[in-house]
Amino acid sequence: MNALSTSEPLAAFQLWLAERREPCAEIITGLKTAQPIRLDAEGLAAEGWGADIPEGWAVAPGESLRIGGYDEDRGIYDSDVFAGDGSERRTVHLGIDIFAPAGTAVFAPLGGRVHSFQDNNHIKDYGPTLILEHAPEPGLTFWTLYGHLSRESLNGLHPGKTFAAGETIACLGDFGVNGGWSPHLHFQLILDLGGRSGDFPGVFKRSEREAWTQVCPDPRPFLGRVNL
Template sequence: MYKNLEHLLQEQKNVKVIESSIEYTDYVSLDLSSSQTDKLDLNLTDAAIFEEFIENHLSKNNAKVAFGGYMEPRNLYRRSTVFKNEITDERNIHIGLDLWIKAGTAVLAALDGTMHSFQNNTALGDYGPTIILEHSIENVTFYTLYGHLSLESISNKEVGMSVKKGEIIAKLGSAPINGDYAPHLHFQIIKDIQDKIGDYPGVCSKNEVPFYLENCPDPNFLLKIQ
């Protein structure tokens, strides 16, 4: 029987993409939608202030990781021309899952696969160092993207090298390296990578939502964070 990717992702068990010793019971959701950050009057342009906000949120909830953001409309990207210029519509809808925790935290391969590509995306508000893995389950090929890594994470890597589920492939980067954000992992699932190398859109415009909903399914199909 043919299974679509979403079904195959849901069948996978015990998947983590950051520090394996942290249980999902130690995660707490985080709403960074435009309406919420406007209400909080949160300064989204200062990475240090934003990191303090994350740490306070974790402390208040007795948690170790904050997560969320799939298909969330955000104001977080307005500071950068990467997401809006005279030609393009504003891209402000997040199409991955963010996992907020300190720089230096281990990043794990979600599943067995191979190194598709890696690159340092250096523009303000971009991913910084980024890794993309290629996977195949029951002859269905797809990709996972890991953004906002440390610079060391993309050294000594080779395209085509094998990786195992749960293997440490990177560490999270700090603000000067990771696109100028509070430290976090942007994790995204991609069906058709097209011709992209070491990069793939992680934010889309309102008009692009139908395409990216189909091409980038909810990462929580795979992770199953409650």
């Protein structure tokens, strides 16, 4: 399957999403009351942060979670991880970021199994990463990616390990293990892994934006957050 040319997986996923009977389990406690955050130039300015997230900024225990980021064109991706293969850098974010304190538990949104996992240990990369595979009905398979986890979250995992909806799958990592980012979960829907394992780009070139939004659709309706 060519990940950049087909809309069939998207149509099948959207049909399932429209007809599903049970909503997803909350992947982080407090998600329903999380406050929006934008990390494009306008959003950073609104926070009073200048051109990047301030070093050391984190959501404190007891504070409202912050959530946002899908299809957002960001200038904060300045490490070599995002250099791309030519003159155009990867800047468009195709997941949701949920900022919460380090150590916060992450839960499976629906039943699935471990597809793959690894520690993507590079500056401004995911750090420890988990990919779950879901097959909620015959003929439909998709994946969910969880980035910026704690290293301990990878202990005891193996391909094929199953999780039920609402079961704890991981915890958020701190600055030192999650690529140097403020503690948060990068959550991404993927309809075609393209043979990848343990990793999948969460940021794409602006010129490929239309194609990749079909491969990685907006996760907000899936999570039950459509009012961001």
